[in-house]
Amino acid sequence: MSYRTGPGLPRTLPELWQFVRREFMSIEQLYTRVETDAATAQSTADQAGGVANDAKDQANSAAQAAADAQSDADVALADLDNISADGQLHPNEKLTVIREYNELTSEQAGIVNQAVALGVTTEKDNYANAVTALTNYLGGLSPNWNDTTLTTTVSRSIWNSNWEYVYEQRQILLNTISAILKQLADSSQSTANGASLAAVTAQATADNAQLAADDAQAEADDAIQDLENISADSQLHPSEKIGANREYNELINEQTGIENQASALGISTEKNSYTDAVTALTNYLLGLTPTWNATHSTTPITRSTWNSWWQTVYVSRQGLLNKIASVLQQLANAA
Structure with a gap:
C-alpha cells in the first residue's frame, strides 16, 4: 500500500516509518545539543560566580x-x-x-x-x-x-x-x-x-556604614567614660593630657572623611551640627590655662563644662553617622 502525502514525502508505509524515525532522531540530537549547551553555559556561569566569590x-x-x-x-x-x-x-x-x-x-x-x-x-x-x-x-x-x-x-x-x-x-x-x-x-x-552588583555593593556600603556607626557609638561611650574620669577631680594632669590629646586628635583626623561622605550624600543639618560641635570643643580647649595639651603642667577645669563639650561632639558625630547609615540603607533598598 502506498500513501501520497505530497512531493518529496514517503509513499510507502516502510518509507513513512523510516521518515518518522529519522525525524525523531534529529529532534533527539537537537535536544541533546541544547542540553549540552545549557550545561556549558551553566558551567561558565558557575565558574564566573566562583571567580567573583x-x-x-x-x-x-x-x-x-x-x-x-x-x-x-x-x-x-x-x-x-x-x-x-x-x-x-x-x-x-x-x-x-x-x-x-x-x-x-x-x-x-x-x-x-x-x-x-x-x-x-x-x-x-x-x-x-x-x-x-x-x-x-x-x-x-x-x-x-x-x-x-x-x-x-x-x-x-x-x-x-x-x-x-x-x-x-x-x-x-x-x-x-x-x-x-x-x-x-x-x-x-x-x-x-550583572545588574545585581549595584544592589550588593550598595547594601555592603550601607552595612559598613551601620557597622561604623555602631562601632563609633561603642567608641564614644568608652571615650566619654575616660574623659569623665579624667575630669573627676577638676584637674587635667600631665599624664591625663596624653589620653585627652589622643582622643581629640582621633576626632580631628576623622572629621574630614565623615564630612565629605555626608556632603556626597546631601546631608547638611547633621553635618553642620557635627562641625559646629567640633569647633566649639576646640575653642573651649584653646581657652584653658595652662594649655590643655601641655604635658608639663596641670590645667584646672570645670568638670561639668568639660564633660558637656566632649559629649556634644560625640552625640552630634553619632547623629551624623546614623544619618549616613540610614541614607545608604535607603539607597541599597532602592538599588
Whole structure:
C-alpha cells in the first residue's frame, strides 16, 4: 500500500516509518545539543560566580586586614608615645619597642609582594622608605635602642614622628590594596551577575556604614567614660593630657572623611551640627590655662563644662553617622 502525502514525502508505509524515525532522531540530537549547551553555559556561569566569590573573599580579607592594621597602629602608637613620654627609653620599655619593630619588619615582605602583584608602586615605595627611615633613626640612637641593659635618651617628637610615619604609610598602602581588590571584586561580580552588583555593593556600603556607626557609638561611650574620669577631680594632669590629646586628635583626623561622605550624600543639618560641635570643643580647649595639651603642667577645669563639650561632639558625630547609615540603607533598598 502506498500513501501520497505530497512531493518529496514517503509513499510507502516502510518509507513513512523510516521518515518518522529519522525525524525523531534529529529532534533527539537537537535536544541533546541544547542540553549540552545549557550545561556549558551553566558551567561558565558557575565558574564566573566562583571567580567573583574568590575576588570578593580577597577584597573582604584585605579590608579586614586594613581595619585590623589601623586598630593595631592606634594601640602601638599610643604605647610608643607613652614610652617616650619622659624622653627615656628604659630597658623594660625596649622589650615592647623590639616587639613592635620586629612585627613591622616581618610583615613588610608580604605587604610589598601583594602591592607588586597589584601594580601599586607609589604607596609601596613610600611605605618601604618609611620603614628604612625608622630603621636608620633607631640605628643612630646611643646606647643601642635594643640594648635591654641600658637606658637610651630619645627626643619624644622625633621618636613619635618616625613611628607615626611608618604606620601612616603602611595604612595608606593597605587601604590602596584593599581598594584595588574591591574594584577587582566588583568587576568580577559584574561579570557574574550583572545588574545585581549595584544592589550588593550598595547594601555592603550601607552595612559598613551601620557597622561604623555602631562601632563609633561603642567608641564614644568608652571615650566619654575616660574623659569623665579624667575630669573627676577638676584637674587635667600631665599624664591625663596624653589620653585627652589622643582622643581629640582621633576626632580631628576623622572629621574630614565623615564630612565629605555626608556632603556626597546631601546631608547638611547633621553635618553642620557635627562641625559646629567640633569647633566649639576646640575653642573651649584653646581657652584653658595652662594649655590643655601641655604635658608639663596641670590645667584646672570645670568638670561639668568639660564633660558637656566632649559629649556634644560625640552625640552630634553619632547623629551624623546614623544619618549616613540610614541614607545608604535607603539607597541599597532602592538599588
